[in-house]
Amino acid sequence: FIHNILPPPYAQIFNTWVKSLVDYFSPYAFLNVPEFYGAGGNVVYDYVEEYLSSSTALAAQHVSLCRPKNATQNTFSLAHNESIMKQFMGVNVWWTHSVSPRQGTNFSWPGDAPQDDKRTYTLKIRKSHKSRVLEPYVEHVIATAKKVKEQTRDRLLYTNVKNTGFQQKLWESVLFKHPSTFDTLAMNPELKAEIKEDLLDFTKGEEFYRRAGKAWKRGYLLYGPPGTGKSSMIAAIANFLQYDIYDVELTEVASNSELRKLLIQTTDQSVIVIEDIDCSLDLSERAKARNKKEAKEKKPDADVKRPGREDEKSQVTLSGLLNFTDGLWSCCGSERIIIFTTNHIEKLDPALLRSGRMDMHIHLSWCTFTAFQVLAYNNLGLEKHDLFPEVEKAILDKAITPADVSELLLKSKRNPTAALEGLIQVLHKTKLASEIPVVSLEQDDKDDAISVTAEEDSALADDGSIEVKTNAEIKEPAASTVKLQQNQRPFRFKAIHYKYNHF
Ligand SMILES: Nc1ncnc2c1ncn2[C@@H]1O[C@H](COP(=O)(O)OP(=O)(O)OP(=O)(O)O)[C@@H](O)[C@H]1O
Numbered sequence: 419f420i421h422n423i424l425p426p427p428y429a430q431i432f433n434t435w436v437k438s439l440v441d442y443f444s445p446y447a448f449l450n451v452p453e454f455y456g457a458g459g460n461v462v463y464d465y466v467e468e469y470l471s472s473s474t475a476l477a478a479q480h481v482s483l484c485r486p487k488n489a490t491q492n493t494f495s496l497a498h499n500e501s502i503m504k505q506f507m508g509v510n511v512w513w514t515h516s517v518s519p520r521q522g523t524n525f526s527w528p529g530d531a532p533q534d535d536k537r538t539y540t541l542k543i544r545k546s547h548k549s550r551v552l553e554p555y556v557e558h559v560i561a562t563a564k565k566v567k568e569q570t571r572d573r574l575l576y577t578n579v580k581n582t583g584f585q586q587k588l589w590e591s592v593l594f595k596h597p598s599t600f601d602t603l604a605m606n607p608e609l610k611a612e613i614k615e616d617l618l619d620f621t622k623g624e625e626f627y628r629r630a631g632k633a634w635k636r637g638y639l640l641y642g643p644p645g646t647g648k649s650s651m652i653a654a655i656a657n658f659l660q661y662d663i664y665d666v667e668l669t670e671v672a673s674n675s676e677l678r679k680l681l682i683q684t685t686d687q688s689v690i691v692i693e694d695i696d697c698s699l700d701l702s703e704r705a706k707a708r709n710k711k712e713a714k715e716k717k718p719d720a721d722v723k724r725p726g727r728e729d730e731k732s733q734v735t736l737s738g739l740l741n742f743t744d745g746l747w748s749c750c751g752s753e754r755i756i757i758f759t760t761n762h763i764e765k766l767d768p769a770l771l772r773s774g775r776m777d778m779h780i781h782l783s784w785c786t787f788t789a790f791q792v793l794a795y796n797n798l799g800l801e802k803h804d805l806f807p808e809v810e811k812a813i814l815d816k817a818i819t820p821a822d823v824s825e826l827l828l829k830s831k832r833n834p835t836a837a838l839e840g841l842i843q844v845l846h847k848t849k850l851a852s853e854i855p856v857v858s859l860e861q862d863d864k865d866d867a868i869s870v871t872a873e874e875d876s877a878l879a880d881d882g883s884i885e886v887k888t889n890a891e892i893k894e895p896a897a898s899t900v901k902l903q904q905n906q907r908p909f910r911f912k913a914i915h916y917k918y919n920h921f
């Protein structure tokens with residue numbers, strides 16, 4: 419009626435006046451928790467939803483039942499305009515959920531999520547209780563929500579999406595259901611126990627990190643030959659801590675600033691992973707600069723050589739990555755674990771390896787007998803077998819990965835004896851770890867990473883020297899060794915020497 423008889427500005431003034439009058443006489447205070455705040459979401463809204471979800475199903479009359487795609491559990495939330503009463507410190511409080519259409523344009527960029535309704539939770543509390551109860555109650559809501567989340571929610575595996583410049587969303591997620599745990603991981607038991615203890619210390623370390631003035635995060639570098647369980651260990655860590663995983667595909671990240679944006683959008687209690695770090699990034703910037711200069715000096719049009727490789731590398735620089743792990747931006751958020759994996763630790767820039775940067779360097783290596791026992795149990799359900807002593811003898815110091823052993827055992831899943839016999843046969847033919855030579859080239863410059871050769875990647879340059887390119891996946895280093903020995907060419911590098919070690 420008022421709107422009809424008064425011009426709009428006066429109607430608005432009247433509204434405000436009536437509202438303050440009602441507020442003045444009302445015994446209640448109201449607290450709004452909108453779903454969105456600024457450009458992003460409002461985490462408190464999520465907490466309230468989580469907090470109410472457990473009791474909503476029973477207490478409220480109108481309930482929304484949802485199950486997000488990929489999720490395994492149903493979630494209950496209050497329907498539009500529905501209220502629920504809760505008690506805290508002997509005081510009654512009421513939560514109401516309101517949904518209204520979002521105001522504004524219907525325009526959206528391509529790739530944007532469709533515009534949702536505007537959802538808000540409103541907390542109603544008596545004014546007389548507000549000062550005493552409100553603050554501890556909000557704390558209580560957040561703490562309870564975190565606990566509920568830990569127990570019930572599905573964990574997610576995120577991967578970064580290529581930034582097209584239009585969408586805000588930088589991560590895409592799927593349900594994370596990797597079955598790997600520390601129990602199924604075949605590795606040195608002492609190392610396993612050490613890692614578990616380190617992780618537990620980390621999760622309980624809030625006070626320590628605060629006292630020491632450090633960001634609450636921890637870095638692990640996993641290195642070892644392919645198939646020794648690096649990715650499996652990441653899954654085991656996430657399962658052990660009940661964390662989400664953010665798998666950063668560096669080749670999809672256009673710049674350092676985009677890497678920073680990605681970091682900001684990660685949530686607390688998460689594992690951030692960059693796999694095969696040596697392959698996706700030119701980690702030695704000085705080497706990169708020098709190579710470019712050399713290439714220009716030698717052949718002005720030398721760029722045509724290996725365009726594919728260069729193109730695959732990310733624009734992210736080493737310092738960008740170090741800032742990501744170490745700098746000021748890495749502190750936005752807490753309880754983060756950052757994991758790098760590589761097959762070639764010797765190729766990493768010393769800056770990435772220096773102490774304090776990656777807190778723990780974990781070497782995953784060839785399969786030992788203890789590791790084999792875990793795999794035999796995982797794959798064949800065997801705890802004991804007459805052939806175990808023979809396997810123990812045959813596997814000693816052999817260069818075989820847990821992935822290979824798993825595969826051999828799975829070949830005759832229904833007949834464990836045949837599986838073990840097959841494994842023993844292969845083990846007799848397998849080389850000793852110490853016999854696997856890794857061809858390494860002497861560095862021209864102390865600051866450069868060492869390159870490892872691979873047969874198909876070697877090519878003769880015009881001056882008769884061998885152009886050696888790095889290759890992360892050398893299945894048979896011995897083969898490339900033979901080739902280099904036969905070639906007997908003057909190498910561009912000062913010397914070649916053979917390293918006999920495990921990796
Ligand atoms: N230590 C291990 N314990 C249990 N299973 C393992 C282990 N290592 C490898 N496997 C098995 O081998 C397969 C490959 O392992 P995984 O992907 O973890 O290796 P990786 O070290 O990450 O290899 P890459 O360097 O090629 O990424 C997995 O499916 C896993 O089941």
Ligand SMILES: [Mg+2]
Nearest residue numbers: 648649650693
């Ligand atoms: Mg892997």
